[in-house]
Amino acid sequence: MISYDELGGPLDLVMGLPLHPLVVHAAVVLVPMVAVAAIAMSYWPSFSIRYGKPILILAVVAQVSLFIAKASGEPFEERLGKNIERHAELGEIAPLTFLPLLVLLFIRWRMDRSGATVGSANIRRMVSILLAVSALLALVFIYLTGHSGAESVWGWLAKN
Numbered sequence: 001m002i003s004y005d006e007l008g009g010p011l012d013l014v015m016g017l018p019l020h021p022l023v024v025h026a027a028v029v030l031v032p033m034v035a036v037a038a039i040a041m042s043y044w045p046s047f048s049i050r051y052g053k054p055i056l057i058l059a060v061v062a063q064v065s066l067f068i069a070k071a072s073g074e075p076f077e078e079r080l081g082k083n084i085e086r087h088a089e090l091g092e093i094a095p096l097t098f099l100p101l102l103v104l105l106f107i108r109w110r111m112d113r114s115g116a117t118v119g120s121a122n123i124r125r126m127v128s129i130l131l132a133v134s135a136l137l138a139l140v141f142i143y144l145t146g147h148s149g150a151e152s153v154w155g156w157l158a159k160n
Contacts, residue, residue, distance in 0.1 A: 020076035030062035052109035066095035
């Protein structure tokens with residue numbers, strides 16, 4: 001029987017499966033979905049008004065999955081017994097790149113729900129531009145992080 005200490009704590013296994021690969025798939029799916037929706041929200045206020053709330057809920061789930069993936073990555077790295085330095089470095093940054101997107105999504109949604117009376121046209125435009133840029137940044141980092149992780153795992157499996 002494996003003890004709790006040998007498992008590395010609560011963020012290591014779920015029913016015998018490593019938690020990190022399970023949670024990572026949620027982030028890999030949700031982050032691009034939210035980022036594309038954020039770009040749509042930045043250009044179409046009607047899209048923001050209609051779908052803003054579900055997109056915000058998905059964004060919160062994505063942010064939580066990013067932090068859980070980050071927290072569960074170290075025990076998984078120890079379990080694998082290999083050095084995945086580039087993936088680990090990108091994994092530290094990825095959850096932080098999504099935070100501005102989450103905040104800007106909320107701001108944009110609130111502005112669109114309140115109508116054109118909130119903020120000047122320049123402020124609304126700046127929020128839209130920042131939202132689109134933060135969405136692109138989140139897409140780039142989730143791609144780089146996911147690709148480096150998949151490459152380190154699948155490349156390692158192919159070599160052995």
